[in-house]
Amino acid sequence: MARTVLPKVRSSHYLSLPQGGLCQVTYVWIDESGESLRCKTRTLESEPSSIEDIPEWNCVFVSHPVTLNTMILVPVCIFRDPFILDPNKLVLCEVLKINRKPADTNHRHACKKIMEKVKDSILWLGMEQEYTLLGIDGRPYSWPSNSYPKPQGPYYCGVGADRAYGRDIVECHYKACIYAGIKICGTNAEEMPSQWEFQVGPCEGIVAGDHLWMARFLLHRVCEDFGVIASLDPKPIPGNWNGAGCHTNFSTVATRAEGGLEHIEMIIEKLRARHVQYIRVSDPHGGQDNQRRLTGLNETSNIHEFSAAVDSHDVSIRIPLQVSQDKRGYLEDRRPAANCDPYAVTGAIAQTCLMEDEEEDLLSDLDINHLE
Numbered sequence: 394m395a396r397t398v399l400p401k402v403r404s405s406h407y408l409s410l411p412q413g414g415l416c417q418v419t420y421v422w423i424d425e426s427g428e429s430l431r432c433k434t435r436t437l438e439s440e441p442s443s444i445e446d447i448p449e450w451n452c453v454f455v456s457h458p459v460t461l462n463t464m465i466l467v468p469v470c471i472f473r474d475p476f477i478l479d480p481n482k483l484v485l486c487e488v489l490k491i492n493r494k495p496a497d498t499n500h501r502h503a504c505k506k507i508m509e510k511v512k513d514s515i516l517w518l519g520m521e522q523e524y525t526l527l528g529i530d531g532r533p534y535s536w537p538s539n540s541y542p543k544p545q546g547p548y549y550c551g552v553g554a555d556r557a558y559g560r561d562i563v564e565c566h567y568k569a570c571i572y573a574g575i576k577i578c579g580t581n582a583e584e585m586p587s588q589w590e591f592q593v594g595p596c597e598g599i600v601a602g603d604h605l606w607m608a609r610f611l612l613h614r615v616c617e618d619f620g621v622i623a624s625l626d627p628k629p630i631p632g633n634w635n636g637a638g639c640h641t642n643f644s645t646v647a648t649r650a651e652g653g654l655e656h657i658e659m660i661i662e663k664l665r666a667r668h669v670q671y672i673r674v675s676d677p678h679g680g681q682d683n684q685r686r687l688t689g690l691n692e693t694s695n696i697h698e699f700s701a702a703v704d705s706h707d708v709s710i711r712i713p714l715q716v717s718q719d720k721r722g723y724l725e726d727r728r729p730a731a732n733c734d735p736y737a738v739t740g741a742i743a744q745t746c747l748m749e750d751e752e753e754d755l756l757s758d759l760d761i762n763h764l765e
Contacts, residue, residue: 418447418481418484423488423499435450440479444470450466451463454496463491464490466487466488468484469485469486472575500740503736510748516643517594518596520593520601521591521641522731524625526558526623534558535586536587545633548585548586549583561619562619563580567591569614577592627686628682633690635692637731638727641726642725648660649722654720660746664745665699671741726738
């Protein structure tokens with residue numbers, strides 16, 4: 394049965410009604426899948442001035458076999474609400490168990506510890522979130538119903554009704570992110586038709602994960618208004634079509650300084666040594682999703698081999714051409730899948746590259762094989 398999209402024009406009257414000084418706060422959290430987001434809203438007596446003004450709340454996780462587990466939502470990051478506007482807020486939450494220990498899918502807890510330990514390195518992060526627009530039937534948005542569109546080539550950064558599918562959604566999402574206060578820095582159409590990308594950053598430390606998760610929430614909400622689905626599947630269409638990743642760019646005060654290329658080369662060797670462990674956190678299913686994407690084809694590296702090169706898109710780690718010429722700058726990790734947990738990915742990068750081997754191994758806290 395086709396899904397009915399409610400006429401939004403009718404809601405404008407109700408959304409414009411005065412609130413009498415009250416504030417709606419929507420709590421957003423990562424659920425038991427480690428991929429999906431959920432939300433619920435409550436009323437506060439006044440607009441919160443900081444995260445400390447927003448109380449904790451409870452939610453329910455559904456485990457398998459079906460069991461309901463009460464969890465605690467702990468507000469960690471606050472944003473303006475682009476859907477019902479000021480003074481209303483969106484708040485990103487960590488999820489804790491009743492004993493105050495982090496939920497199994499709460500990788501922010503471990504990531505924050507790692508970022509605190511490496512804070513003197515001033516780790517800057519930028520994440521490139523690719524996604525695919527789907528109809529409710531699961532087929533890519535605007536693709537022919539009984540065939541395929543023309544092969545890849547004209548769609549990347551394309552313009553025109555036969556090349557760019559769903560631009561209205563992309564532009565609405567971009568504006569929503571800016572209004573909310575998310576550090577979104579760009580967007581573009583990708584190689585596969587109906588596939589797009591937005592970029593978040595540069596952010597320092599834990600902020601990258603916070604802002605990417607909230608940008609994902611806004612993407613799903615905007616798509617909800619259009620009756621379309623935003624898929625983060627790393628390989629939504631099999632065959633000779635590009636998959637979807639979440640390329641992660643990063644630099645430190647040392648790599649950005651004069652002679653930083655030497656530090657970049659040392660970082661690459663550290664990443665090479667922990668490639669297998671890193672692949673486990675490259676998607677929420679221990680690397681199983683990424684196996685469909687990282688084949689060595691369609692601008693990817695082979696999942697079983699670590700590689701690095703200057704200005705190549707077929708490697709694990711790309712050194713941008715300008716960085717090679719300037720001999721300082723940043724690296725691009727092209728391995729993370731579109732559906733990765735950015736806390737797990739950035740935490741793994743920070744620990745692998747910036748913590749000494751004899752320090753506490755917090756990377757094990759980011760292991761997500763329990764979700765298999």
